[in-house]
Amino acid sequence: MAKIGMSLQMAKIGMFLQMAKIGMFLQMAKIGMFLQKAKIGMFLQKAKIGMFLLKAKIGMFLLKAKIGMSLQRAKIGMSFQKAKIGMSL
Numbered sequence: 001m002a003k004i005g006m007s008l009q010m011a012k013i014g015m016f017l018q019m020a021k022i023g024m025f026l027q028m029a030k031i032g033m034f035l036q037k038a039k040i041g042m043f044l045q046k047a048k049i050g051m052f053l054l055k056a057k058i059g060m061f062l063l064k065a066k067i068g069m070s071l072q073r074a075k076i077g078m079s080f081q082k083a084k085i086g087m088s089l
Helices: 002-088
Strands: none
Touching: none
């Protein structure tokens, strides 16, 4: 009987160790999932920053275009001014 009891005890310990291993594995899986999510989060963050920089570039370009337009108008205005002066002379 003592031998059977011993073997049952060992079987219980074995079961417990098996469960502990599974627990460990699940823990690792959770950590893995978390890291994966963290990576995706990082990627999305970078994508947002990229989008923002792209928009900033486009904004800059549009701003330059506006400045260019206003300079063009100023030049046209200047030439009209000169034409008027020429006419009056």
